[in-house]
Amino acid sequence: MNIVNKLTLRHLKENKRRTLVTIIGTIISVAMITAVSTLVVSFFDLMQRHEIAQSGEWHVQYHGVDQEQVETIQNDKNTKDVILSNDRGYAYLEGSENQYKPYLFIRQYDENGFEHFPITLSEGRFPEKENEIVISEEIANNANIHYEIGEELTLDVGDRYGTGEYTQQLNQTYSLMHTDGEIAETLENVTTETYTIVGTVERPTWEPSWAPGYTIVGYLDKDRLVEGDTVRVSVVLNSIHRNLFTDAEALAQAMGLTDESVQYNTSLLRYYGVTNDDRLRATLYSLSTIIISIIIVGSVALIYNAFAISVSERSRHLGMLSSVGATKRQKRNSVFFEGTVIGAISIPIGILAGIGGIGITFYFINRFIEDALGISERFMLTVTSGSIIVACFVSILTIFISTYIPAKRASKISAIDAIRQTADIKLTRKGVKTTKLVRKVFGIEGELGLKNLKRNKRKYKVTVFSLVVSIVLFLTVSFFTYSLEKSVELSSQGVNYDIQVYAGGKLTSKDEGIVNSITQLQDVTDFSRVKETQLNSWIEEQQINKILKENLQYNPEILKDDKYPYYISIHGLDEDSLREYASEVGVDPEAYFHTEEKMAIIVDTIQYHDWESGRYIETKAIHANVGETLELFYENWETNESVFVNEVEIGLLTDVVPMGIFTANLGGLNVIVSDNVFVELVRTEERIHYNNYIYLNSSKPLDTQYQIEELKTNQMTVYNHHRARQQDRQMMMLMSVFIYGFIVLITAISIANIFNTISTSISLRKREFAMLKSVGMTPKSFMKMINYESIFYGVKSLLYGLPISIGIMYLFYRSMMHTFSYQFEIPWISIIYVIVAVFIIVAAAMLYSTSKVRKENIIETLKQENI
Known part of the structure; x- marks a missing residue:
């Protein structure tokens, strides 16, 4: 050395x-x-x-694959493992006590399927032969039918087809079909098969809560496939890369399969950073x-x-x-x-x-x-x-x-x-010159504080730079959190309830009693009753959505007397629900119960998915003012005329939707009224049909669904959205843990950085402070000077930090615009927090630092050369 x-x-x-x-x-x-x-x-x-x-663990899935094509997929260079599966069909479950779940649904997997798909064994073992099955625990828990392991089941297995309005083949995503209270479906292509029960499994995650069939899982022997048999092949790839989409499509074309027969596990691939959505990819890369x-x-x-x-x-x-x-x-x-x-x-x-x-x-x-x-x-x-x-x-x-x-x-x-x-220290007159305004506003202490900063610009700039970085980090991460929440909100389909009950049109007194019983079930935590119908209205051209205005150049004849036709979704809320909603949006609910004025709350912001561009869009539905009236029309299709029905007065414009209501699409509008105003609006036109809905949140959604099914009539339909909503909430909570953890980390580091910067700077100025005290500066004046320095630090850092932060926020916003479309909003609340925090942190750091030098001996400090 x-x-x-x-x-x-x-x-x-x-x-x-x-x-x-x-x-x-x-x-x-x-x-x-x-x-x-x-x-x-x-x-x-x-x-x-x-x-x-x-x-399940799979990346690409091919449908309708025969035995020769299975071998082609297995031998592909990108294939690590394959899982064969097949939906065998449905069979009636004799003796089921759940009339809305009358079937057994048979799905078959090969040995790899039991390893790669979420099938949790509760008792016994998995099937090893084609005549062996495992049954769902829900058969005993919900249908109240108990089978023993080793018991044989003889089933008539076939395919579900609708017999009413919908005659296509039905799968597990379709609930039991009804028409006029009668079951409107049947089983076709029925064959009799005998199975031996070898175990029980938990209810599979991929079984919808409204599915009409209890899942049983059988064994698929790939060696026994014959000519004409087709299966579904799920592929686990050797490596995950962005070219997997083109590789899969090329393989499908080589085998003679259509692009529609190829499916991707997009939810899983997204967490590997791989997507075939160019806009989403651009968003991810830019972010x-x-x-x-x-x-x-x-x-x-x-x-x-x-x-x-x-x-x-x-x-x-x-x-x-x-x-x-x-x-x-x-x-x-x-x-x-x-x-x-x-x-x-x-x-x-x-x-x-x-x-x-x-x-x-x-x-x-x-x-x-x-x-x-x-x-x-x-x-x-x-x-x-x-x-x-x-x-x-x-x-x-x-x-x-x-x-x-x-x-x-x-x-x-x-x-x-x-x-x-x-x-480092240049004492030119121009360099330390201050204006008379500084002395007039802040006094001699403020002028000295500003001169102290100017005479050593390097330390001053380093401290300001540290503050600016802290401001930028906090605000940009906060805005990033807002952007993520907005993206989840736009893409989550707006489901804000666990269970939906469709109760048909006008309710009888018996139906009303059942509805009341449903809302009072033990596990129900919140509910909303809504009447809903569709009407029309003609909106002035200058008030319509900007996208509709742009489209008028291609279709100007749609205007009638300079007015554009909107479809209007009228939602009538029960009294308790309306009071809760009015409180949420900040209006007096009493004004909305009077049938004479017919006041309405208008949801003037819509969120929808534009399939042409692939973007999730949030925009203004209408540009109207409070106090204006909205005329409502009924479209008489027999005479092709618009019949005036009634009108409502706009009492509030808001972007908040009540529980269970989705925002309208482009060219539509949500109108929220009380239940009694709703009845008054449609009273004069008997041909107007409306529907009744009940939206519920429950602490035990599956139990509540089963209780509702026991209470409801054939005219009522139950949809349980708990699983999808739970996944959205889980995702948002996990993202919040990640993002807010990062904010805490950044904030802690920023505060430590500021304290370190200012503390070290003050420590290096001991001789300077000693000199000021030696010429007569009192402790009070000294503290005033330090406080003014804190103000100058804070103001200068905010003057640089806020514009830079807003610029980076806008870059974030532009990145999100590849996939989403919504209005750019400056987070004023976060900015106010930052402004307050900057002055508090700087003042605290200055006080902490000066407390160490206040008691220093003036003579000894002046004599020091190395501090």
Whole structure:
């Protein structure tokens, strides 16, 4: 080791505080990069395992495949494993006590199917022969039919076909079909088969709650397939890459299959970062680029600040080396050596700290996931070589940049200038000049505070830069969270209830009694009764949606007297539901019960999926004002005339929809009224048909569904949306855990960074403060000066930080626009939080830092050369 490096090590040891601060700053930065990358990888690993537990482990599926094509798929270079399956059909379940689930549904798998698909064995074993089956526990629990293992079942198995309005073949996604209270379906192509029960399984996750058949699973022997037999082939691929879609389509074409026969496990592939949606891919790539850039900038800022805050002291040390003959190259190498030593200590510790911190976080999060979300899968600490390499590379690059800049500057100045720090502190009249307004508003203390900042711009800029980075990180991550929530809201189909009961048209007194009994079931936590009908209205051209205006150039004849035809969905809410909804949107509900005024709440924001562009769009349905009236018409198809029905007054325009109601599509409008106003609106036109719906939330949705089915009449239909809604809620909660965890991490690091920057800056100004006190500055004036400095720091950082943050938010927004379309909104609440937080944090940091120098002895401080 040469003499310069030895002197550098000695300098690091003698300046322990600065060295420790630099090491800690670098450790925090490396830990942040490692923690974020590990968290992302572990999150996607969790979601992959969760999706596999829900829908099975497969990537591509081919339908209608014969035996020769099965062999072709098996021999394909991309194929790792194949699973054969087949929906054998339905058989009547004799003696079932659930009249809405009268079938057994038989699905067959080969041996790989029991391994790769979510079939949970409760008792016995899986089938090993074609005449063996396992039955669902729901047969005993819900149908109240008990079978024993080893018992034989002789079934007449066939295919479901509708006999009423819908005559196509039906599968498990179709509930039991009724027409006028009678079952409107039958079994065709029936064959008699005998099975032996070898076990029981839990109700499969892929069985819809409204499915008419209890699942039983049989064995599919691929060696016994004969000519003409077709099966469904699910493929597990060797590797997941974006070309798998073109590869699968090419294989299907080579086998003579249509593109429609190829299906992808899009939910699982999404968590591998693979999608065949070009717009979604563009969204993911652009968002990833922005997020990675933010993380890198944050880490660079943190490490650079740790080095740059003590540039003055390092320059003095290098000036001393220069005075005894050190060359420019030696001085540069001295700083690079210092960075190497700091990096060698900080990077390994930072990586271990980042991984350890995430591991501890997962320990607590896993309890929350299992208890609150009901997800069986847990976070597993997943560390990849890529994340470690990225953390090391970014840290080394940042340390190099952070050391190169001061080294280059220090090597160019003379020894005397470096020792005296004339490059850091330049007292030109122009440089420290302040306006008269500053002294008038803030007094002499404020003027001194501003001059102190101006006379050492480098430290001032470093502190402001640290604050700006903290502001940008917090606001952009907050906006990213909002964007994710918005995307889930737009793509989740708007289901905000567990169970829907369709109760037909006008209800009899008996039906009303049943409805009341349903709403009072023990496990029902919330409900809404809604009457619904469709009417029309003519809307002024200047009030219609902007997309409709653009389309008028292609179809101008649709206008009638400069008015555009809208379809109007009228929703009549029961009294309790309307009061709750009115409270949510902030209006007095009493005005909406009067049948004379006929006041209505208009949902003027719609959300829909545009199939042509593939985007999820949120836009204004209508540009109207409170107090205007909306005329309602009934379309008489016999005479092809619009018959005036009634009119409503717009009492409120809102983007909030009541429980159970979906927003209208383009060219439509949701009108919310009370139940009695609804009846008054349609009273004069007997030909208007309306439907009754009940929307329920339940603490035990499946139990509630079974209870409703026991109560309801044949005219009522039950749909349980709990599973789909639960998946949406689980996804949002997991994303919230991930995002808000990241916000907490960023906030903590930012606060630590600000405290470190200001504290070190104040510490290096001990002699400056001692000088001011020596010429008569009182403790009160000193604190006023410090407080004004805090204000200047905060204002300057906000002036830079807020515009930069808004710019990055808009980049986020533009990235989301590849897949979604909604109005860009500045998060004013978050900005207010940030403004308040900046001044609180800066003031706290200044007070904390000055508390250490307030009691310093003036003479001793002035005599110090190395602080």
